[in-house]
Amino acid sequence: MFDFDSVIDRRGTGSEKWDKYRGRDILPMWVADMDFRSPPAVIAALRERVEHGVFGYTDSPPGATDAVVEMLARDYGWTVDPAWLVWLPGLVCGLNVTCRAVGEPGDEVLTLVPVYPPFFSAPRNSGRGLVRVPMHGEDNRWTIDFDRLKAAVTARTRLLLLCNPHNPVGRVFDRPELERLAEIAAAADLVVCADEIHCGLVLDPRKRHVPFATISSESAQRSITLLSPSKTFNLAGLGCSFAVIPSEPLRRRFLQAKAGIVPMVNPFGYTAARTAYRECEDWRRELIAYLCGNRDALAEALREMPGRLTMAAVEGTYLAWIDMRRTGIDAPVPFFEEAGVGLQDGREFDGPGFVRLNFGCPRSVLQEALARMRRALSARVRA
Ligand SMILES: Cc1ncc(COP(=O)(O)O)c(C=O)c1O
Numbered sequence: 001m002f003d004f005d006s007v008i009d010r011r012g013t014g015s016e017k018w019d020k021y022r023g024r025d026i027l028p029m030w031v032a033d034m035d036f037r038s039p040p041a042v043i044a045a046l047r048e049r050v051e052h053g054v055f056g057y058t059d060s061p062p063g064a065t066d067a068v069v070e071m072l073a074r075d076y077g078w079t080v081d082p083a084w085l086v087w088l089p090g091l092v093c094g095l096n097v098t099c100r101a102v103g104e105p106g107d108e109v110l111t112l113v114p115v116y117p118p119f120f121s122a123p124r125n126s127g128r129g130l131v132r133v134p135m136h137g138e139d140n141r142w143t144i145d146f147d148r149l150k151a152a153v154t155a156r157t158r159l160l161l162l163c164n165p166h167n168p169v170g171r172v173f174d175r176p177e178l179e180r181l182a183e184i185a186a187a188a189d190l191v192v193c194a195d196e197i198h199c200g201l202v203l204d205p206r207k208r209h210v211p212f213a214t215i216s217s218e219s220a221q222r223s224i225t226l227l228s229p230s231k232t233f234n235l236a237g238l239g240c241s242f243a244v245i246p247s248e249p250l251r252r253r254f255l256q257a258k259a260g261i262v263p264m265v266n267p268f269g270y271t272a273a274r275t276a277y278r279e280c281e282d283w284r285r286e287l288i289a290y291l292c293g294n295r296d297a298l299a300e301a302l303r304e305m306p307g308r309l310t311m312a313a314v315e316g317t318y319l320a321w322i323d324m325r326r327t328g329i330d331a332p333v334p335f336f337e338e339a340g341v342g343l344q345d346g347r348e349f350d351g352p353g354f355v356r357l358n359f360g361c362p363r364s365v366l367q368e369a370l371a372r373m374r375r376a377l378s379a380r381v382r383a
Pocket of ligand 1: 032089090092093116163167195198228230236241
């Protein structure tokens with residue numbers, strides 16, 4: 001019913017993803033936005049908002065907070081008091097505010113690696129010590145190394161940054177894993193900041209996203225959950241996100257840390273978010289089916305390529321984490337750029353030897369990229 005196949009020309013729109021390779025024949029499959037149009041209902045709602053013609057300072061308009069509260073109850077069985085919500089113009093902003101709000105300069109922040117790069121920069125920006133805890137990656141399945149995590153806790157550890165569903169390794173963490181995390185956090189009295197921006201993008205039908213804050217009332221009290229419709233509904237440029245912070249003292253610290261330096265959300269962001277959560281479930285379901293098709297086409301193509309590339313099962317997100325270590329190619333990003341495909345270097349995520357491929361694009365574009373990759377690998381490595 002919805003169209004994910006049309007190739008929309010994003011050149012000349014200031015697209016970060018496409019402008020990186022302006023004037024070059026390189027298909028961009030790096031930064032995490034999709035090349036699909038947003039749901040028609042969102043586009044219609046934005047059009048209506050534009051027609052109103054007045055774009056002054058805007059607080060959350062009627063229905064926006066309700067739409068979030070309803071979505072969290074409907075999709076995750078999470079009962080959220082509207083007072084717990086703090087609107088934000090971006091998730092990365094939320095990560096940075098969190099790091100400033102929790103503990104003091106010199107305290108330590110734990111982050112599980114590999115991970116989305118702002119998980120490294122946010123603690124540093126805030127004068128906190130960054131402590132990286134490597135995940136366990138075996139046979140392309142990534143799990144939390146709980147022993148290592150426990151061992152990494154010191155007297156100065158205050159905060160754990162969690163990405164779930166996980167960018168880049170594609171895991172949707174199971175309830176028992178989150179329960180163990182909650183235990184460790186409780187034992188060390190850590191705040192857990194759960195970046196759950198990809199929660200609407202669970203691809204594996206056997207999996208369900210479990211918000212960390214729903215593990216127990218105790219975990220809720222130590223949680224800051226960061227959410228946005230931006231990944232699921234492809235609204236990243238509209239800058240509309242929010243934090244859910246059940247603990248009143250923690251929320252107060254968060255509000256204080258952001259005071260005066262974080263701008264308001266713009267009116268289009270609110271309009272898009274409200275409509276996305278209320279009216280676009282059918283679009284989301286079709287998107288998931290389409291992304292599953294892309295993921296499967298990608299996995300099959302990798303199996304048939306020379307070079308013995310393998311990828312982690314993508315339980316959630318539209319990002320594939322591809323192990324290049326057996327190809328013998330030391331610099332995979334320039335290698336694939338030369339072939340006409342723009343990927344992201346695993347080193348940015350603290351995952352050397354890997355690349356990240358964004359498959360949130362029309363199937364024909366993905367197929368073209370895979371054909372280019374296959375040709376380049378065939379010329380370079382033996383099967
Ligand atoms: C895990 C994660 N958090 C945050 C973001 C970005 O959020 P925002 O654009 O709202 O700052 C991304 C985008 O790729 C992401 O993957």
